[in-house]
Every structure is written in C-alpha cells, then in structure tokens.
Amino acid sequence: MSPQPCNSNSNFNNSQFMASPGYGQLNMQTTPYPMYSQQNTELTELLNMLLNRMDNTDRKLGKLETIQSTMDTLTSKCECMDKQVFKIESKILEIEQSRQFDSNMLDNLNKKQKEIELLAGRLREHEHLMQHEVTDLKYRSIRDSLLFYKIPEEKDEQWEKKILDFIESKL
Numbered sequence: 001m002s003p004q005p006c007n008s009n010s011n012f013n014n015s016q017f018m019a020s021p022g023y024g025q026l027n028m029q030t031t032p033y034p035m036y037s038q039q040n041t042e043l044t045e046l047l048n049m050l051l052n053r054m055d056n057t058d059r060k061l062g063k064l065e066t067i068q069s070t071m072d073t074l075t076s077k078c079e080c081m082d083k084q085v086f087k088i089e090s091k092i093l094e095i096e097q098s099r100q101f102d103s104n105m106l107d108n109l110n111k112k113q114k115e116i117e118l119l120a121g122r123l124r125e126h127e128h129l130m131q132h133e134v135t136d137l138k139y140r141s142i143r144d145s146l147l148f149y150k151i152p153e154e155k156d157e158q159w160e161k162k163i164l165d166f167i168e169s170k171l
Helices: 034-145 157-169
Strands: none
Touching: none
C-alpha cells in the first residue's frame, strides 16, 4: 500500500505555498530506482507543501504579534485617557461644587443686602421723624423763650401785660 499525498484535498491550493520564501523548497535528487522515484517526488511535494504552510503560519504569527503590539499600545493609551478623563471629571465636580457654594453665598449676600436696604429705609424714616421732632421742640423752645430788649424792667411787674401793651403800641 503506497502512502497517499496530502495534496489530494480539493480545498487546498498548492500554488499559494510554493511561491513563499522562508524554509525554501526541498529538492531531493532522483534515485536510480524507479519505484522510489515516484515516492520521493510525492514526499518532496508533501514536504514543500508543509514548509510553505509553516512559512505562511510564521507570517501570520508575525502579523498577529504586530496586531498584539498595537493592541497593547492602544490599551495603554486608553488607560491613560481613562485616568485623564477621571481627573477631568474630578475637576468638573470640584468646579460644580464651588459654583454651588458661590451660588449659595450669592443668595445669602442678596438676602443680607435686602435686609440692609430695609434697615436703611427704616433708619431714614426714623431720622426724618427725629428731625421733625427736633424741629418741633426747637420751635416750642423758641416760642417759650422770647426775649424783648430795651424795655425797662420794674419790680413785681406783670411782664405778660407789659409785653402785650408794648406789642400793641409799638408794633
């Protein structure tokens, strides 16, 4: 029984492996024995096919290594970006908290300003009332403290009657 070559598979294309460099083609010299010559050719073809498959596998592994290296780089960059995004999110949260604090402080300041304005208005009203009272007291004091000059004084006189007479006669 003679061994069957692996190239009998119809899905396999030998030409794609024959052209690839790498391990090279296996060249076996033909032997003077005709029955071994057929087997040698089949074995040579089989070995060449296997070597070509190994070359192809090596190329694909090289590409996979390149892809893995690229993936490692991308993963590293993604991790770095994740850290940066986390820092940015933290800063945004701090800013939002700061803005909330500022907003609360502004609300408190506005409330206090309204209170101060209300108190200032009350103080102005109170000042106006006090000025009116002072003016009233001043005029009462003036009215009760009239001074008349160049009228001779006498003992035990009725000064009210004397002033009224003077006003009627002289004014």
